[in-house]
Amino acid sequence: MSRAVLALLRAVPLHRIPLTIRHSYDFGTDRDLVGHRLLNAQSWDAIRATAGPFGLPSTRTEWEIAAAEHDFAARAAAIAAIADDVAARRICSYGVGAAFVELNLARLRPDLELVCTDFTPHTIARLRELFPEAEVRHHDLLTDTPLDAGLHLFHRIDSELSNRQWRTIIPRFREPILLVATELLELDALLRELRTRRTATATDAGYIRTEPALRSLWRTSHRDRKVPIGRQPGFLLTPRLP
Ligand SMILES: C[S@@+](CC[C@H](N)C(=O)[O-])C[C@H]1O[C@@H](n2cnc3c(N)ncnc32)[C@H](O)[C@@H]1O
Numbered sequence: 141m142s143r144a145v146l147a148l149l150r151a152v153p154l155h156r157i158p159l160t161i162r163h164s165y166d167f168g169t170d171r172d173l174v175g176h177r178l179l180n181a182q183s184w185d186a187i188r189a190t191a192g193p194f195g196l197p198s199t200r201t202e203w204e205i206a207a208a209e210h211d212f213a214a215r216a217a218a219i220a221a222i223a224d225d226v227a228a229r230r231i232c233s234y235g236v237g238a239a240f241v242e243l244n245l246a247r248l249r250p251d252l253e254l255v256c257t258d259f260t261p262h263t264i265a266r267l268r269e270l271f272p273e274a275e276v277r278h279h280d281l282l283t284d285t286p287l288d289a290g291l292h293l294f295h296r297i298d299s300e301l302s303n304r305q306w307r308t309i310i311p312r313f314r315e316p317i318l319l320v321a322t323e324l325l326e327l328d329a330l331l332r333e334l335r336t337r338r339t340a341t342a343t344d345a346g347y348i349r350t351e352p353a354l355r356s357l358w359r360t361s362h363r364d365r366k367v368p369i370g371r372q373p374g375f376l377l378t379p380r381l382p
Pocket of ligand 1 (some may be wrong): 234260279282
C-alpha cells in the first residue's frame with residue numbers, strides 16, 4: 141500500500157463511521173479442514189476438532205489448562221458482575237465454541253445456572269461430556285428462539301452473522317443481552333484485513349465492524365451501556381420496550 145493511501149486512511153475517523161467489512165482469517169495448514177468459508181456448523185466442528193487455538197481439547201484436564209490462559213478469568217468475573225447488576229440467576233451463552241470463558245464462570249460462580257449453546261452438533265456432544273456443571277444444548281441463532289435466561293451472553297459471536305441477520309435476531313430477546321465484541325474495526329484491524337484477504341489461503345470468516353456499525357445492529361430495539369469485559373469491548377443491551 142502506498143504511503144499516500146496509508147496517510148489517507150490514517151486521516152479517516154474510523155471510530156465515528158458505521159462501517160462493516162468482511163473478515164478474513166488465514167487458518168494456514170488447517171485451511172483444508174475449514175474450507176474457503178467458515179460460517180457453517182461443519183467448518184466450525186472441523187476446527188474445534190484440531191489441537192490449534194480454536195480446538196476444544198479432548199480431556200477435562202487439557203480443557204482446564206487452556207481455559208486458564210489469556211484473560212478468560214477476568215472476563216468471567218466481569219460477566220458475573222453484570223449478571224448480579226441485572227439480577228440474573230440463569231445465564232445462557234450462544235455460540236460458546238470451546239467455552240473457556242464459561243468454564244471460568246462456572247468455577248467462579250457455581251450458584252449461577254449456566255446454559256451453553258452452539259449450532260455445532262459434534263462440538264456440543266463433546267462439550268456435554270467435559271462440562272457437567274452446565275446445561276449444554278444445540279441451538280442455532282438463525283432458526284431457534286431465545287432460551288429461558290435472565291441474561292443472554294453473546295461472547296465474540298458478532299463476527300458470525302450479517303447486519304441483516306442480527307437486526308432480525310436481536311429484537312427477539314426480551315431480557316438483557318451482554319454482547320462482548322470480538323474486535324472493533326480500527327485502523328490496525330483494517331490494514332490486517334486488507335493484507336489477509338490477499339493471501340491464497342484466506343478463509344471468509346464473517347464480519348468486523350466499527351463501534352457505530354456494531355451499535356446500529358440494535359439501536360431501534362435496545363439501549364446499550366458500554367462495559368469492558370476483561371480486555372474486550374462489551375455492551376449491555378436492554379430492550380427499549382418492556
Ligand atoms: C468466533 S467463535 C466464538 C466462540 C466463543 N464464544 C469464544 O468467544 O471463544 C463463534 C462461534 O459462534 C458459533 N456460531 C456461528 N453461527 C452460529 C449460529 N447461527 N448459531 C449458533 N452458534 C453459531 C460458532 O460455532 C462458533 O463456535
